[in-house]
Amino acid sequence: MSKQTSSFPMVEVLEPGASQAVKAQLRLREMILAGELPSGARITELAIVEKLGVSRTPIREALMRLEQEGLLEALANGGYAVRTFSERDVSEAIELRGTLEGLSARLAAERGVATVVLNEARACLDQVDSVLRQPALDDDAFLRYVSLNQKFHNLLSEMAGSAVIARELDRVVNLPFASPSAFVVLQANSPQARDILIVAQDQHRQVLGAIEQREGSRAEAIMREHSRIAQRNLHATLQNHELGQMPGVRLIRKRN
Incomplete structure (x- = not known):
């Protein structure tokens, strides 16, 4: 059997009108769980804007949602870091x-x-x-x-x-x-x-x-x-x- 690369096997299916914030949230979650953004890595809005090619407002909302999910933690000096559990x-x-x-x-x-x-x-x-x-x-x-x-x-x-x-x-x-x-x-x-x-x-x-x-x-x-x-x-x-x-x-x- 082929090896799997994530402990989240569920596939998210986006509705046709899904917002840019939702799309950014799902992409960032995928990047975290695939190891593209490793544990402890600092994440800034600007870096993600450049990486995903999405404006700052939906990126800011996506990062806030991922913090609420528990995948990210807000840093005192700004930005976020990928959490370790x-x-x-x-x-x-x-x-x-x-x-x-x-x-x-x-x-x-x-x-x-x-x-x-x-x-x-x-x-x-x-x-x-x-x-x-x-x-x-x-x-x-x-x-x-x-x-x-x-x-x-x-x-x-x-x-x-x-x-x-x-x-x-x-x-x-x-x-x-x-x-x-x-x-x-x-x-x-x-x-x-x-x-x-x-x-x-x-x-x-x-x-x-x-x-x-x-x-x-x-x-x-x-x-x-x-x-x-x-x-x-x-x-x-x-x-x-x-x-x-x-x-x-x-x-x-x-x-x-």
């Missing part, structure tokens, strides 16, 4: 996602979910099953899994019917390495990769069943446990010397 930072971000997704699942179970949304979630999981039936997963299969996995997690968020939780979840999953699929593609070369995805898929089925049965506490517990798969993938990635040298992963500082 401790293993604890990433672990806590994943834990926070699991907590919010657990709350979302519990509320979905307690409040009930429209049949059309449940059917869409079941259809999504049927597609995941189809991907995982393959005895060996190639790059395309892993990327297909990532897309479907993201769709299912989005549907879980929708099921809660809470704009507040959805907003906070959206903020959390945009934290570096905290999205549901952040480490999936990096683990593609692992002999255990397909087994891990099968366990995750079983948890998907269990939480959907708990929501349908209106078992709020059980649904919450399953999603909290589900996030621990990402925790294991984080530790495995940092312990694997080859994967740990990939540009995006270099932003993470291992525990002493």
Whole structure:
């Protein structure tokens, strides 16, 4: 299987009318995670204007957004620097996602979910099953899994019917390495990769069943446990010397 170069396998699809600030934000994020702007590198508006050929106003807005995402930190003397994350930072971000997704699942179970949304979630999981039936997963299969996995997690968020939780979840999953699929593609070369995805898929089925049965506490517990798969993938990635040298992963500082 070919090597991947980022721990953010999701592909951003821009709407036709996407602003220059959004385009600059996505390009800068890509440059950071690809190692073009390494950890600790100082970034100035003028340098990025020259590099991307975009005016200062959208660049300024893009840099502010990336600071809010947590990829950049503002410097006291002006400009920004690419952040380095401790293993604890990433672990806590994943834990926070699991907590919010657990709350979302519990509320979905307690409040009930429209049949059309449940059917869409079941259809999504049927597609995941189809991907995982393959005895060996190639790059395309892993990327297909990532897309479907993201769709299912989005549907879980929708099921809660809470704009507040959805907003906070959206903020959390945009934290570096905290999205549901952040480490999936990096683990593609692992002999255990397909087994891990099968366990995750079983948890998907269990939480959907708990929501349908209106078992709020059980649904919450399953999603909290589900996030621990990402925790294991984080530790495995940092312990694997080859994967740990990939540009995006270099932003993470291992525990002493």
